[in-house]
Amino acid sequence: MDIISQNKCSSLGMLFGAIALILGIFHFSFGPFSAPPPALESVVAEKVSAVKKGIIAGLKGEQPPAAAKKTAADIDKVLDNSGIALAVIALICAFIGGMRKENRRGIHGAMFFGGATLAFHALLFGIAIICGIILLMLIFSFLSGGSPI
Structure with missing residues (x-):
C-alpha cells in the first residue's frame, strides 16, 4: 500500500489504462450494443x-x-470515445509520474496500458480500411468482368 501512495500518478495511470484496454476488448468481443x-x-x-x-x-x-x-x-460511440479518453488520461498520468520521478515500473505500466489501448483501436481501424479497399477492388473487378485475383 505504501508503493501506491508514493506513486499516485503512475498507479492511477495504470488503473485508467487497464480499464480502457478491458473496455476496448470487451466492446470488440461482445459489441455492437446499439440497435x-x-x-x-x-x-x-x-x-x-x-x-x-x-x-x-x-x-x-x-x-x-x-x-x-x-x-x-449511441452506446457504441460512447464506449469507443470513453476508452480512448481513458487511454489518453493514462498516458498523461504516465508523463506526470515521470516528471515527478515516480517508480519506473508504474510509469511503464501506465504507458503500456494506455499505448496498448490506442494501438488496439488503430489496428482495428487499419484492418477495417484494408478490408474496405479489398471489397472495393473485388466489386470493381466483378463489374469490369475481370478475374478477382
Whole structure:
C-alpha cells in the first residue's frame, strides 16, 4: 500500500489504462450494443405519413404538427470515445509520474496500458480500411468482368 501512495500518478495511470484496454476488448468481443438502424421501408413510410398529416393539417387551416426528434445516445460511440479518453488520461498520468520521478515500473505500466489501448483501436481501424479497399477492388473487378485475383 505504501508503493501506491508514493506513486499516485503512475498507479492511477495504470488503473485508467487497464480499464480502457478491458473496455476496448470487451466492446470488440461482445459489441455492437446499439440497435440496428431502421429499415428503409419504415423510414420512407414515416416520412410519407408525416407529409400526409402536414397536407391534411394545411388544408384544414391548422398548424402542421412538428416532428419530434429522438436523439438517443449511441452506446457504441460512447464506449469507443470513453476508452480512448481513458487511454489518453493514462498516458498523461504516465508523463506526470515521470516528471515527478515516480517508480519506473508504474510509469511503464501506465504507458503500456494506455499505448496498448490506442494501438488496439488503430489496428482495428487499419484492418477495417484494408478490408474496405479489398471489397472495393473485388466489386470493381466483378463489374469490369475481370478475374478477382
